Amino acid sequence: MQERRHSEGSPTRTPSGNLVKVPAQHWEDLEKRDPEALCRRALVKEYPPAGFILPFLKEYLLVDKQRRCLCRQGSDKWEPIDSPLLELVSLVYLLNAGPEPLGKKTISVKELKSAYFFRGPHELRVRPVLERYGNDLDGFKRTAEALGGESLDLADGAYRFWAFPKVPLCYLLWEGDREFPPILSVLFDRSIEQHLAPDAIWGLVNLVSDILLRPEKRL
Known part of the structure; x- marks a missing residue:
């Protein structure tokens, strides 16, 4: 196992609290x-x-x-x-990464075959993004576009981020109002599990969410 010094602002720990290590x-x-x-x-x-x-x-x-x-x-x-x-x-x-091409359908975390994995400590890291942009749709749009996000005609604001060539992540934001709180959802291409294991999906969403929260930070 190899351990490196960790850069400020990057997700550095596993759900169990251990430092991320690269075998x-x-x-x-x-x-x-x-x-x-x-x-x-x-x-x-x-x-x-x-x-x-x-x-x-x-x-x-x-x-x-x-x-x-x-x-x-x-x-x-x-x-x-x-x-x-x-x-x-x-x-x-x-x-x-498998040979499967991108599909024509996006799915939610609940539709993944490994949906059970994303519970408790493995819940996708979207809450901090929601807290930051839930009442700042314009800020969400500016940040998403600055990161190369492709605008989608979904929700109040939605963007596709090309995390990797075969792994797009779609962030959908619905603004809150007096009756309903804001909602943020992440959608995946249906082929994602052909390329990444559940823990890697979890880690990748963590990374992209962290960058959305700290767009001024370099990788």
Whole structure:
């Protein structure tokens, strides 16, 4: 197991309270994968000899197999990113993305085959986002668009975020009024479980929610 210093503002703990750790085995498994097949399944580009270019929201990340870290493009070089959860879910996606294409239907967490997982400590992290934007629809729209969200004709405000090439996340916000409280929902492409395990889905939603709350923070 490998543990890294954690950047301010990033989700760094599991539901049990333990620090997020990235198993060294994930990097070892990535080294063994056929690059062409991996790129075809995950819809990423090879960046030899270092690794792969992985789109994440508006960013392009370098998954560096040589240094075993994630990097983002700096002013003149690739700079390491200190985010264990992002590193973990990125590796899980690359290693597990299946051949299935995106579907034409979105589903809620309750419709996932693993819906039972997302209860109690594994509840999706949407409450803080709701508390921040439930009465600030314009703020939600500005932040979502700044992060590359694609506007959807749903709810009072809805956006599709391309977390990974085969894993869009849709955030739907209904404003509150005197009679009803605001509501926030996250929808998934129906194929998501072909690419990510339940704990990785949980981690990815945590990441995107955290970025919505702190758009000024860099990865």
